[in-house]
Amino acid sequence: MKASAIRPEFVEFIPKLLEPGVLYVSEKYRTASHLCACGCGEKVVTPLSPADWHLSMDGGKVSLHPSIGNWNYACKSHYWIRRNAISWAGGMSKGQIERVQARDFADRASQVAQINRERDEQRAAASGGFFGRVLRTLRRLLKL
Ligand SMILES: [Zn+2]
Structure with a gap:
């Protein structure tokens, strides 16, 4: 039930x-x-x-x-x-289920990417100095 x-x-x-x-x-x-x-x-x-x-x-x-x-x-x-x-x-059709799954997956992927980005930034900030500047420059060049 x-x-x-x-x-x-x-x-x-x-x-x-x-x-x-x-x-x-x-x-x-x-x-x-x-x-x-x-x-x-x-x-x-x-x-x-x-x-x-x-x-x-x-x-x-x-x-x-x-x-x-x-x-x-x-x-x-x-x-x-x-x-x-x-x-x-x-009841959702197979197509609807696939769309929701794709959306959930995209949401999740972008959240994971965001978390990784923040972690990289924290790492870069922690290592500071030259490495951090290189990473920031690279990111700007690659428009990440
Ligand atoms: Zn069940």
Whole structure:
């Protein structure tokens, strides 16, 4: 049966056996897990990082961004968790699924690129001096 709500439970370790209707959140290990909201029993793991999922809290209610797309599972469930509510994406055609996946992938790739860029800049700043100047000049020349 499709669930319409989920409640957060903050834990240090994600338990081995998950209860349906619960989103387990480990802030320490920056991950969240829940059983697929369709009721199929599959475990859905959503790492929390700038390149994966973003968890927001609002008055004790959780939202996850982006959507949960369980296309690797038989159920192919796709839903959003917004303020403890599950909103179902409804049946998507194969083409629509591919577009969402492509968009998620592009989002992720650009976030990863951004993180790498910031790390490179921090490194360059840390090593300072000549190397940093060369890197900045190169980046400007290559319009990165
Ligand atoms: Zn499912």
